[in-house]
Amino acid sequence: MSAGWSTVRRWDREPVEAASQALLGVEDRLLSLDDEVRGSATKQWFGLAAEGARVELTGIREELEDRVTEVTAVRRALAEAADAIHGVQNAVAAVERFAHANGLRISDNGMVSDVEGAGKRYATQHDADVADAERRALVQECVTRIDETVRKAAEIDRDLCRVLRDGVLAGRLAATDAASLTAAQQVGYVFAEDGQYAPPSGGPDGTGTAAQNAGWWAALSDVEREAVIYNHPEWIGNRDGVPAWARDRANRLLLPQLSASVDQQISVLEAQREYRRQQELDKLLTTGQGGNYGDVDDPVLYQDIDAKLRVLREQKAALATVTTLAGKPDHHVLGLDLSHGRPQAIVAVGDVDAAQHVAVFTPGLGSSVAGMTGYDDHMRELQLRASRMAYGESVATVTWIGYQSPQVEPGSLISGNSVALSGAASHGGHDLAEFYRGINASRADDPDLTALGHSYGSTTTGYALQEQNTGVDRAAFFGSPGLGVETVDELNVPSGTASYAEAKWDPVGDLDRFGADPTTMEGMKQLQTGAATAPYGTDYSGTRLNDVTMHASYLNDGSTSQYNLATIVANRPDATIAGANVGVTDQPWWWWGPWNA
The missing domain is CATH 3.40.50.1820 (Alpha/Beta hydrolase fold, catalytic domain)
Structure with missing residues (x-):
């Protein structure tokens, strides 16, 4: 990773945000030159000097397009980094609150030790064992939260490096084919677009442990959380460690999507069943040998389709029930799984x-x-x-x-x-x-x-x-x-x-x-x-x-x-x-x- 806990906990989004704002001003000034460059035409001018001017203007236009692409890419990358760093700052504060609330100490290099649990006495050995396991788990959870915070910081660093080192410095942002400076701006904007910070994939079921998920969620900014809820509700609807309010909102978005999908699958299977029945009927009418002993409605003929329909109809009934419960006052859907x-x-x-x-x-x-x-x-x-x-x-x-x-x-x-x-x-x-x-x-x-x-x-x-x-x-x-x-x-x-x-x-x-x-x-x-x-x-x-x-x-x-x-x-x-x-x-x-x- 590019940075450890001691570095990450000192991260500050304000200088990054200020740099992004400064580049926004540069970007606006460059875009304002678009009409001027396009207006410097040489259509009414002929000869060697005119040809030289056209070549020069083309070079200037291409250079401006490249600069616009680069400035836009860096500006957007810095803006997204500043927002993501805000999430890291929130996560650092959350980790430190967690440690303080649970009597833990975090060293400068991110080592966690138990302060409060040492030397405590309990009425029974059972209570001592339960408490000891809980204290060890709290230490591990704090470590996990630190790891998720540093993981987020490393991803921010990688995203910026991709734009600055692999894009601008490597000369990959040339936009000479752009039709205008505005088109060049769009090229840079798209290049700087990064993927959403994906949740942990550990744990036996691949959805991360509750502690990992809590650390991941804490490291997201408000903007990133809203993007996850609306773009990837399936990430968090059943993810333990994510707050109930977010799981509820994600599942409410998923409910109509899942209902529409189930209805469509039922319609397809019902059509397949009717098509098969029609085939059996045609066979019976033409050869006298359709179906099972001539019975085109024998359920054995459709048992594979009917088995799938039973599952889907149970899913449909379940979704209807959850939709009804979601509409009741003070109700929240914290899980919804059809898999x-x-x-x-x-x-x-x-x-x-x-x-x-x-x-x-x-x-x-x-x-x-x-x-x-x-x-x-x-x-x-x-x-x-x-x-x-x-x-x-x-x-x-x-x-x-x-x-x-x-x-x-x-x-x-x-x-x-x-x-x-x-x-x-x-x-x-x-x-x-x-x-x-x-x-x-x-x-x-x-x-x-x-x-x-x-x-x-x-x-x-x-x-x-x-x-x-x-x-x-x-x-x-x-x-x-x-x-x-x-x-x-x-x-x-x-x-x-x-x-x-x-x-x-x-x-x-x-x-x-x-x-x-x-x-x-x-x-x-x-x-x-x-x-x-x-x-x-x-x-x-x-x-x-x-x-x-x-x-x-x-x-x-x-x-x-x-x-x-x-x-x-x-x-x-x-x-x-x-x-x-x-x-x-x-x-x-x-x-x-x-x-x-």
Whole structure:
């Protein structure tokens, strides 16, 4: 790289901007000569002197064209460099704020050390391990942000060198074929045009880590960010580490484009299907041997086309749902992905970039983007409940269907994405962990982050929380077939911050399919799901709360389980109602007691 941290942190756009402005004046003066040069014609003058004058004027005109091309190219290159340097200055300031906020020190040569974490004591070894991993990750994130800032600086340097050294000094900007000085100006303008600063391509899926993406975004100027959103919304719509507001704007631009593309593909396939049917019909009429036993409407004839149509129609339904949700007040689309087997989407209620409390909910078996509206309604209700309890602090909730959740359909139990297997939860858990990291990396402050998981989504959440440095402060699971762990300490959250709710008659909660039953885990807080009265002295003092039963009602508005989840999202442990939860296989004798009526 052309410059290290010590140099880059002293970069100043003002001299570059001043040079660009000075060249703009030169460019204007040169262009003003166009009429004068064109008017110096020799059409009414003949002889050797006239021929000599014409040759001289042609040389002057060509020289002016070359100078205009060069001045315009350098002027534009300097203007774009000045704007890009503004982004670098912003990134340097953001890195230094990040280091200060997290107790880190950056040396002059860009080395990062942990100041605050040294010598701290923790109540348990688990908490010490979690904190140590977090501190190491913070150091690495700071290093990554520095690397992205220096990478941007190197690209600015390369772009300027291309124009100055490889263009002007190498004599590649001759514009003698230009029809006018204005045309020569356009040649220089186009030559100086640089590509947009591309995002990182690291990480297992090629979209960069959350820390890399946050560093890349921080190094963009406001002008560059707007250009990315409008010219390349696909770069950032699903990119963890980019602020929620930018992802939302990008996805809103992509929605109509994707919808039009899906509609067009459906029309083409429907036409192909009808063409094939017509062929079969013609064959039947002419030979008596068309179709399968003469049936031109036999679905076997069209199964390849119909399979593609099913996928596209699911995508169409998903896009319609997301479009509807995007139109609701205070809703934001943080993810929209049609590149997998089924559509994936992430929709937030509230300002994820600014809310003091953020909750991310991952649903399980059967969840789909097309059917996302019900989950969104629950998240809106939960946000309102939690906001009331949060001492005036703001709350945002997120429905995360950013993975291939298992479905209830023929053959699903024996597929690679089966609900009986952990593959979908394991793969989805990694992406979910990166989404958590992205929320933290995209913000200057540290939000209070809660992970919520239901059913197979709780298993996915459990896998996510086995990864280090997700930034999750608390977790609540409900109706879980297992978290992929045998003990609470395998989850990388602080001690005493994991909670579990299980409703009466919920068979899934006792499957123990993916690790130990959460009701039996030492250190797992158990939440009441039966009818209860909100504790006095809380925001819902004396309110009667409804019980929930079976597997699908944990988020019902006005229920005890919803109330408890709201207290967790709002970080109000004083208001939580604890309870001993009983499931289908837990102490069967309990079912018949009058206390359980």
